[in-house]
Amino acid sequence: MSLKPSTPKGTRDFSPHEMAGRNYIFDTIKQVFKLYGYMPIETPAMENLSTLLGKYGEEGDRLIFKILNSGNFLEGVKEISVNESNKLSFDICEKGLRYDLTVPFARFVVQNQNDITFPFKRYQIQPVWRADKPQKGRYREFYQCDVDVIGSNSLLNEVELIKIIDNIFSLLNIRTITKINNRNILTGLSELIGMPEKITDITVAIDKLEKIGFDKVCQELISKGLSQTAIDMLEPVLKLTGSNHEKLNILRKIFKTSEIGLKGVDEMVEIFDYLSAFSLKSDIELDLTLARGLSYYTGVIIEVKSMDVAIGSVCGGGRYDNLTGIFGLPGVSGVGVSFGADRIFDVLSTLKLFPEEIQASVDVMFVNFGKKEAVYSLQVMDNLKRFGISCELYPDNSKLKKQLGYASQKKIKWVVMAGEEEIITGLLSLKNMHTGEQELVHSNELLNKLKINKKSHG
Amino acid sequence: MSLKPSTPKGTRDFSPHEMAGRNYIFDTIKQVFKLYGYMPIETPAMENLSTLLGKYGEEGDRLIFKILNSGNFLEGVKEISVNESNKLSFDICEKGLRYDLTVPFARFVVQNQNDITFPFKRYQIQPVWRADKPQKGRYREFYQCDVDVIGSNSLLNEVELIKIIDNIFSLLNIRTITKINNRNILTGLSELIGMPEKITDITVAIDKLEKIGFDKVCQELISKGLSQTAIDMLEPVLKLTGSNHEKLNILRKIFKTSEIGLKGVDEMVEIFDYLSAFSLKSDIELDLTLARGLSYYTGVIIEVKSMDVAIGSVCGGGRYDNLTGIFGLPGVSGVGVSFGADRIFDVLSTLKLFPEEIQASVDVMFVNFGKKEAVYSLQVMDNLKRFGISCELYPDNSKLKKQLGYASQKKIKWVVMAGEEEIITGLLSLKNMHTGEQELVHSNELLNKLKINKKSHG
Numbered sequence: 001m002s003l004k005p006s007t008p009k010g011t012r013d014f015s016p017h018e019m020a021g022r023n024y025i026f027d028t029i030k031q032v033f034k035l036y037g038y039m040p041i042e043t044p045a046m047e048n049l050s051t052l053l054g055k056y057g058e059e060g061d062r063l064i065f066k067i068l069n070s071g072n073f074l075e076g077v078k079e080i081s082v083n084e085s086n087k088l089s090f091d092i093c094e095k096g097l098r099y100d101l102t103v104p105f106a107r108f109v110v111q112n113q114n115d116i117t118f119p120f121k122r123y124q125i126q127p128v129w130r131a132d133k134p135q136k137g138r139y140r141e142f143y144q145c146d147v148d149v150i151g152s153n154s155l156l157n158e159v160e161l162i163k164i165i166d167n168i169f170s171l172l173n174i175r176t177i178t179k180i181n182n183r184n185i186l187t188g189l190s191e192l193i194g195m196p197e198k199i200t201d202i203t204v205a206i207d208k209l210e211k212i213g214f215d216k217v218c219q220e221l222i223s224k225g226l227s228q229t230a231i232d233m234l235e236p237v238l239k240l241t242g243s244n245h246e247k248l249n250i251l252r253k254i255f256k257t258s259e260i261g262l263k264g265v266d267e268m269v270e271i272f273d274y275l276s277a278f279s280l281k282s283d284i285e286l287d288l289t290l291a292r293g294l295s296y297y298t299g300v301i302i303e304v305k306s307m308d309v310a311i312g313s314v315c316g317g318g319r320y321d322n323l324t325g326i327f328g329l330p331g332v333s334g335v336g337v338s339f340g341a342d343r344i345f346d347v348l349s350t351l352k353l354f355p356e357e358i359q360a361s362v363d364v365m366f367v368n369f370g371k372k373e374a375v376y377s378l379q380v381m382d383n384l385k386r387f388g389i390s391c392e393l394y395p396d397n398s399k400l401k402k403q404l405g406y407a408s409q410k411k412i413k414w415v416v417m418a419g420e421e422e423i424i425t426g427l428l429s430l431k432n433m434h435t436g437e438q439e440l441v442h443s444n445e446l447l448n449k450l451k452i453n454k455k456s457h458g
Numbered sequence: 459m460s461l462k463p464s465t466p467k468g469t470r471d472f473s474p475h476e477m478a479g480r481n482y483i484f485d486t487i488k489q490v491f492k493l494y495g496y497m498p499i500e501t502p503a504m505e506n507l508s509t510l511l512g513k514y515g516e517e518g519d520r521l522i523f524k525i526l527n528s529g530n531f532l533e534g535v536k537e538i539s540v541n542e543s544n545k546l547s548f549d550i551c552e553k554g555l556r557y558d559l560t561v562p563f564a565r566f567v568v569q570n571q572n573d574i575t576f577p578f579k580r581y582q583i584q585p586v587w588r589a590d591k592p593q594k595g596r597y598r599e600f601y602q603c604d605v606d607v608i609g610s611n612s613l614l615n616e617v618e619l620i621k622i623i624d625n626i627f628s629l630l631n632i633r634t635i636t637k638i639n640n641r642n643i644l645t646g647l648s649e650l651i652g653m654p655e656k657i658t659d660i661t662v663a664i665d666k667l668e669k670i671g672f673d674k675v676c677q678e679l680i681s682k683g684l685s686q687t688a689i690d691m692l693e694p695v696l697k698l699t700g701s702n703h704e705k706l707n708i709l710r711k712i713f714k715t716s717e718i719g720l721k722g723v724d725e726m727v728e729i730f731d732y733l734s735a736f737s738l739k740s741d742i743e744l745d746l747t748l749a750r751g752l753s754y755y756t757g758v759i760i761e762v763k764s765m766d767v768a769i770g771s772v773c774g775g776g777r778y779d780n781l782t783g784i785f786g787l788p789g790v791s792g793v794g795v796s797f798g799a800d801r802i803f804d805v806l807s808t809l810k811l812f813p814e815e816i817q818a819s820v821d822v823m824f825v826n827f828g829k830k831e832a833v834y835s836l837q838v839m840d841n842l843k844r845f846g847i848s849c850e851l852y853p854d855n856s857k858l859k860k861q862l863g864y865a866s867q868k869k870i871k872w873v874v875m876a877g878e879e880e881i882i883t884g885l886l887s888l889k890n891m892h893t894g895e896q897e898l899v900h901s902n903e904l905l906n907k908l909k910i911n912k913k914s915h916g
Contacts, residue, residue, distance in 0.1 A: 005565040005785045008504045008553050013566050015573065016497035016580065023498070035843045037820035037850030039474035040481070044599050045503060045555075045585065046466045046523075065504075066526040068551055070589035074543040085532040093526055095466050097503075107463040108471050115473065117867040119853055122474065127503065131528035141502050154853035156832060277833045278840065327463045362495040374614060375735045382736065385493045392495030395577055395612035409575040 010132070010140030017359065021348065022143075024358045025172070025341050026125055029145050032168045033123040036160060038147055041122050043104040045129075046095045053096075055103045055326070063130045066093035097129040101146040101338070102323065109150055110327035118151030118332075125341075137311065137346060148336025150324070155267060157335050158300045158319065159274040162284060165304055165315055165337065170281040172344065173353050175307040176314065177283045181290035182268055183297050183318075185251065188261020189237060189288075192254065193230035200291065201226075206238060207289040214238060237288065244272050244286045267299065296320060302337055309347045315339045363450060364391040364414040365407040367400065377418045380428070380443055389450050391416075408433055414450065468590070468598030475817065479806065480601075482816045483630070483799050484583055487603050490626045491581040494618060496605055499580050501562040503587075504553045511554075513561045513784070521588045524551035555587040559604040559796070560781065567608055568785035576609030576790075583799075595769065595804060604775075606794025608782070613725060615793050616758045616777065617732040620742060623762055623773055623795065628739040630802065631811050633765040634772065635741050639748035640726055641755050641776070643709065646719020647695060647746075650712065651688035658749065659684075664696060665747035672696060695746065702730050702744045725757065754778060760795055767805045773797045821912060822849040822872040823865040825858065835876045838886070838901055847908050849874075866891055872908065 007013060014022060030040075046067060053061050066089055073092045074080075080088060098104050101124045109116065125145045132138055147164065149157045162178060169176045186203065190196040201224040205217045217238060218231050226234075236254055240247050248265050255261030268286060275284060290301050299319035306314055317337030324332045348354050364384065366377040374393060381391045394403045407415050417429040427440040430449070441449055465471060472480060488498075504525060511519050524547055531550040532538075538546060556562050559582045567574060583603045590596055605622065607615045620636060627634045644661065648654040659682040663675045675696060676689050684692075694712055698705050706723050713719030726744060733742060748759050757777030764772055775795030782790045806812050822842065824835040832851060839849045852861045865873050875887040885898040888907070899907055 005509060005569045006506065007502050007569075008506055011502035011504055013502070013570065014500040015570065016499060019498045019500060035846070035848045037823075037848055039819070040477045041474055042472040042477060044465050044469035044471070045587070046469055046599070048464065048466055051463060063528075065528065067555075068524040068526055068547060070521075070523065072543045074541070074546065080538045083532075085530045088532065089526060097525075107465075111463045111465075112471065112473065117864060119864075121850065129503070141504070149853065152853040154826075154855075156826075156851065156853045159836075160851075160853075274829075274833065274836075277837065361497070365495075368614075371732075375732065378617075378732075379735065388493070390493045390495055392579065393614065393618075395607065395610040395614045395618075406575060406577075 008140070010134030012139065012141070020358050021345055021354050022341065024354060025344050025348070026145070028171050029168055029339055030123070030125065032164055032171065033147050036164055038121045038123040041108060041124055042126060043098070043108055043124070045097055047098050047104055047107065049090070049094060049096045051107050052099060052103060056099055060099060063132055064099050065097040065129050065131055067095040067097065068092060069094055099130060100128050101126060101144050105146065105148060106323040107327055109332070110324050110329045113329060120150045123147040137343065139342065143341040145339040145341055146336060148334055150334035151332055153333050155270050156274065158271055161302065161317070161335065161337050162275060163278065163280070166280045166282050168339070169304070172348065174344070174347055175282070176304050177285060177307055179285050179287035179290050179303045179305070180268070181287055181301045182264035183299055183301060184260050184264030184267065185288065186291065188255050188258040188264055189234070191258045191260065192233055193226065195226065195230065198224065198226060202234065203289045203291050209238060240288065244284070247286050271300070298322065300335065306347045309350050311343050311346060313340070314343045314347060359411065361411045362392050363389045363454060364416055365412045366391060366393045367403050367415060367417045368394040368397045369419045370397050373418055373420065373423065376423050377416070380418065380446065384447060384450065387447060387451060389454060416446070466598070468592030470597065470599070478816050479803055479812050480799065482812060483802050483806070484603070486629050487626055487797055488581070488583065490622055490629065491605050494622055496579045496581040499566060499582055500584060501556070501566055501582070503555055505556050505562055505565065507548070507552060507554045509565050510557060510561060514557055518557060521590055522557050523555040523587050523589055525553040525555070526550060527552055557588060558586050559584060559602050560794070563604065563606060564781040565785055567790070568782050568787045571787060578608045581605045595801070597800065601799040603797040603799055604794055606792055608792035609790055611791050613728050614732070616729055619760065619775070619793065619795050620733060621736065621738070624738040624740050626797070627762070630806065632802070632805055633740070634762050635743060635765055637743050637745035637748050637761045637763070638726070638729070639745055639759045640722040641757055641759060642718050642722030642725065643746065644749065646713050646716040646722055647692070649716045649718065650691055651684065653684065653688065656682065656684060660692065661747050661749045667696060698746065702742070705744050729758070756780065758793065764805045767808050769801050769804055771798070772801045772805060817869065819869045820850050821847045821908060822874055823870045824849060824851045825861050825873060825875045826852040826855050827877045828855050831876055831878065831881065834881050835874070838876065838904065842905060842908065845905060845909060847912060874904070
């Protein structure tokens with residue numbers, strides 16, 4: 001039987017070349033998370049459906065991959081109608097693949113609350129799965145890199161996350177803008193006009209201001225059912241310009257009578273005050289159109305965009321006060337952001353920002369001239385490996401041309417030839433595959449020569 | 459709604475403490491794989507069921523987790539009987555979770571054959587899933603660490619894998635014995651007695667020799683249907699002792715007429731000859747009882763056991779000539795081994811062999827004395843981070859005792875206190891949480907003091 005092999009729709013293999021790029025991203029992110037005192041955890045790929053369902057809205061529930069119960073999964077199922085697939089799925093599936101890392105993290109915190117030192121600073125880098133329609137840049141399996149603090153209300157956590165974002169993208173050489181907003185400000189706006197249900201329409205309209213102008217935005221708001229009085233009250237918000245502090249000053253005046261609105265303004269002022277003490281590489285901008293689904297967040301909302309590639313957000317998150325409550329642990333506030341490794345990969349590829357040295361292959365290949373020479377080479381190689389120089393012996397005694405072709409395709413820089421003559425004289429032929437130069441090097445000198453070369457490349 | 463949260467049966471969360479141990483194992487393994495010139499790949503968690511089924515035997519097929527098709531999965535299903543769960547599962551599931559890394563790797567090689575430089579040396583470290591009955595040390599989600607060469611018949615690959623095994627376990631300080639056998643020797647034995655179907659019974663019987671003695675083993679073989687003539691021919695095999703070379707010399711005599719048996723002996727002699735040129739830390743032993751499922755391997759079979767913890771094998775593998783054939787790429791030989799991270803973790807835990815420094819937490823915690831002091835501390839911390847020293851500011855202005863308790867629970871060694879007075883004088887209070895000692899350090903000296911301390915532990 002011969003099958004035509006392929007990966008399932010929306011999933012991908014990663015070649016060594018792609019892995020080098022991905023590991024560069026993961027390593028950079030992890031390094032910064034660790035510098036700021038976050039510790040790694042991992043949770044299982046599968047969660048009980050009872051843990052996952054009802055956390056992502058109706059649409060989210062539909063996109064969860066369900067796992068068929070093992071054994072005779074129809075045992076206990078009395079009757080089946082071919083028209084009731086949704087009902088049946090819950091009879092025959094108890095588990096699903098995780099949809100994000102936030103809900104499993106909340107479950108983890110509640111389940112392990114007695115062993116955790118709060119505030120708990122954790123990071124988690126694992127794949128998630130969504131039965132979304134696959135399209136360019138959207139996959140059914142993709143990695144999330146989450147960093148959260150749970151158990152502290154301090155806005156210093158928000159400040160720290162913004163510094164982490166700045167630190168990571170600056171190390172990756174990606175120019176970004178970090179947009180922040182506050183759920184309390186959005187709630188304040190809806191209080192202001194007495195129409196809490198219109199808050200989405202308002203943010204959508206504000207978002208179009210630059211494109212279509214003030215008058216058309218007002219027309220749109222009226223068509224959505226807002227009164228002229230409401231629009232008059234919103235006018236200063238819609239026309240909000242200036243620096244973050246200027247915007248916040250105007251909002252403070254608008255929110256004279258909205259306690260929650262003022263709370264949002266105060267929080268943002270405190271955050272910007274803290275941030276002014278540090279020289280960040282990227283701009284941080286108060287953006288009232290930022291909502292990110294609304295229902296989830298209870299305080300600050302954060303979203304990061306690449307300034308050079310139009311690809312949606314490369315990082316996002318915010319504060320959530322109620323997440324562990326659904327699992328029986330109320331009153332624990334958390335705040336965190338998630339980095340999208342796949343989009344960051346696309347930005348780095350598009351802008352050709354991957355450093356050359358990460359694609360480095362094996363340091364040295366030894367040519368195979370037969371059994372006796374192989375043993376000699378392997379002994380020389382053992383010594384190189386002790387000093388961290390990676391090397392391989394071509395496994396077969398093939399023609400020299402074929403062996404050099406292999407080294408060249410794998411982009412191996414150095415090739416060592418230790419044939420009969422070299423073994424007698426103790427002088428090895430060292431070929432630089434980049435320049436084509438070849439020289440005789442005493443076996444004792446080989447290590448130093450390669451070590452110096454390795455160092456100068458980082 | 460309040461749920462009692464838990465992970466699905468047979469799956470686990472990993473805390474920061476456990477992650478430190480696991481990453482120590484993964485990092486050690488990866489480091490050696492890289493030194494020997496192997497490159498990482500990754501494949502999706504899901505594979506098409508057509509890729510997975512029929513590769514692991516009937517029992518294996520049963521243990522594959524199937525994923526319910528998304529959307530209306532009953533569409534097109536005409537009739538359902540509650541007694542036909544197995545048949546229905548293939549109508550409603552197209553995908554499954556990978557069961558090991560070998561079959562996905564074979565699929566990868568065939569699918570990407572035009573982009574791969576052969577011989578292809580790859581490693582892959584990812585979780586696999588099996589719907590096995592969970593029990594102590596057996597999980598439904600566990601990691602495999604596979605290293606394979608594909609596209610080379612040279613026995614130097616087997617030699618390299620044995621060196622890699624020796625290298626990894628010696629770095630981990632685990633005393634192991636590596637047992638090797640050869641499928642051709644086993645086939646030779648069954649040719650010898652003219653009963654190929656009895657080979658499993660023979661290996662099982664040989665395995666009991668030390669425990670129950672020669673006579674009882676013979677009784678058992680007769681009860682399994684072997685003739686006295688067959689047992690007479692096997693007697694020298696059953697009584698095989700001595701060094702690997704002595705054993706192979708006896709086998710060579712026994713196999714006078716078995717071409718395939720002699721091939722097996724020749725291969726083992728060549729491998730042991732190569733190995734004699736290197737000083738390995740662990741013993742390598744020819745073990746005729748080693749079979750590992752038989753049907754899978756076509757040449758050398760390898761299995762590694764811990765000498766100090768009875769836990770089954772911690773690594774195993776062998777040569778397979780036909781794996782890519784089922785996907786339409788015949789004639790490509792591969793050889794590889796898989797390291798069991800979970801069992802290695804258990805061995806290291808049992809023997810208390812995890813190095814202390816891997817549990818290191820954040821390097822420094824700064825006490826939070828309020829907003830002004832926080833900004834000052836954050837600026838000092840930014841400078842420390844630039845030099846790779848990880849630090850965190852306690853996020854809330856809580857009582858000193860609570861903050862120090864947090865540092866102590868997280869096993870943070872250094873605590874810095876920068877209060878109002880310290881800011882004025884420029885002298886920071888540095889407390890060593892291990893010794894309780896406290897001293898005043900000028901902010902310019904702090905970096906050097908912590909750097910020296912970090913180096914001496916790293």
